[in-house]
Amino acid sequence: MDTEEFQLPRSQAANERLHAMIPGGAHTYAKGDDQYPENLAPVISHGRGAHVWDIDGNRYIEYGSGLRSVSLGHAHPRVTEAVRRELDRGSNFVRPSIVEADAAERFLATVPTAEMVKFAKNGSDATTAAVRLARAATGRPRVAICGDQPFFSVDDWFIGSTPMSAGIPAATTELTVSFPYGDLAATAELLTRYQDEIACLILEPAGHTEPPPGYLAGLRELADRHGCVLVFDEMITGFRWSEAGAQSLYGVAPDLSTFGKALGNGFAISALAGRRELMERGGQRHSADRVFLLSTTHGAETHSLAAAMAVQSTYVEEGITAQLHALGARLAAGVTDAAAGMGVGDHVVVRGRASNLVFATLDEKGQPSQQYRTLFLRRLLAGGVLAPSFVVSSALSDTDIDHTVDVVAQACAVYRKALDAGDPTPWLGGRPVKPVFRRRA
Structure with missing residues (x-):
């Protein structure tokens, strides 16, 4: 036409x-x-x-x-059927549903580099929780984002770094610094410049280009050397690179990772996953100060969790x-x-x-x-x-x-x-x- x-x-x-x-x-x-x-x-x-x-x-x-x-x-049939089964059983209760345990087990079996997981509704919930957790665990204020990547969160710690920074205090924006993708030397210099101030490095493990050989492993080593948390934003790479995430494909395990998008095939669900030592800081079985990690009224709606389980099964079984x-x-x-x-x-x-x-x-x-x-x-x-x-x-x-x-x-x-x-x-x-x-x- x-x-x-x-x-x-x-x-x-x-x-x-x-x-x-x-x-x-x-x-x-x-x-x-x-x-x-x-x-x-x-x-x-x-x-x-x-x-x-x-x-x-x-x-x-x-x-x-x-x-x-x-x-x-x-309207994928396996997903819609799983959702339909849960809709008649109720979607939200005053206590956790057994579906939450089932969904967590399914996720951790799919992403074996993670030891604990918490579900939410959108990607920003998960990435902001990761940042808060990293700050609590390290006692440091600054966040280092990959400046070559377009989006991490709707929250102030990230949006303040974009041209749409209206409404965000400068004091908040100043706590976010950036590093270039693929350049270990520049990242090392940043970590040295802000020695003992950077709580985490957060990045998509891959984007429009593949990571240079040794790059992700090099970031892992830098994070360990400087005592900061390595966070992989797998909102896009999760499932599209591998159902276990880019971390599985490239063989580098972050401390924390965030999943969303493909996880629910359109249903609202995201996930923060990572090492037990860190994740438990948002729980009850530790002696440190409590971290208000994720607490969402609708984060564990049964039908979204059912959708996620169906998606994971479909990915694995159908390649x-x-x-x-x-x-x-x-x-x-x-x-x-x-x-x-x-x-x-x-x-x-x-x-x-x-x-x-x-x-x-x-x-x-x-x-x-x-x-x-x-x-x-x-x-x-x-x-x-x-x-x-x-x-x-x-x-x-x-x-x-x-x-x-x-x-x-x-x-x-x-x-x-x-x-x-x-x-x-x-x-x-x-x-x-x-x-x-x-x-x-």
Whole structure:
């Protein structure tokens, strides 16, 4: 379909409704309509497998489902059946459910590098609990984050380091320092500069690039030498790299790790896991000062725990991680060939591990461009592909991948025209998409 004919009147009206009642028009900034071409931000009616339908009646092949959380596809039968069984048994009680013990045993069997686990509802709960625990255990105030990685928490200790720092005291922000990914010497220098002040190093163990040889083991040694806690944020790498996490794949055990996203296949659950000595500081069986680790009313809803157990069983029994890598490899190869065939191979670039692909849209000078991203997204949407990234789910078929590659080829043909013209503006249809983290609305 030509993008000039592709319109979403019902979605456009619904977006106005959303903005009138919800700040930003969505409950996650990455889902905002500013992330999509003007007037082409579909509002979803429902989804099944790798497909979603908007309220205008269009069907899309969807990538990055649920901000990477729906890795098995929407309404996966094993997950929904497990949830359905619990719904009739009650979801929340005045005392722990036996499901909590079952879910903890299942998680610790899946992630054997951890000795204890505590569940919550979102990733920020878990990462902030890890930071609090590290500060309590070390008696140190500072947090060292990997500055090359985009997101760790909605809480002040991290958001104060971003352009959206309004409302966060400078005294809080000053306690967060950063280190570059892959550079052990720079991290060692930081730990020496703030000797005995840094409570923890927190990072995603891998991202768009693989960790350099020896890097994670080197961080482990640095943390031990300087007496700080090593925290792996496995919100994305957990399950997509391995059901036991990137820590298992790369053979380096952190002190604490956090899981979420794929853990519930869209149901709200996250986890803080780690060494018993540290985790028990948030419990009752120790003699030190108590740590208010995690205490969430809805953290152990039975149906979310049931979803997580079903997800883990499915990953292990059906080899889901391998499926994600195979699908991603097919997609990456197809997109790369399509871009090269249309003469834009240096401008539409696929990056990342096969199970967690993103794409870059580069301008005439090879620089990242929000304008060219807008052009690209418009063409994908018109072709029935909803793809803020190319992160795959196991529900995708080879036919889905092939159709996506065909649509990408069509988008790349227009991309080439814009590059030849030296100006993508005529193909944007309005304002360009915007970065999530920006100081002004």
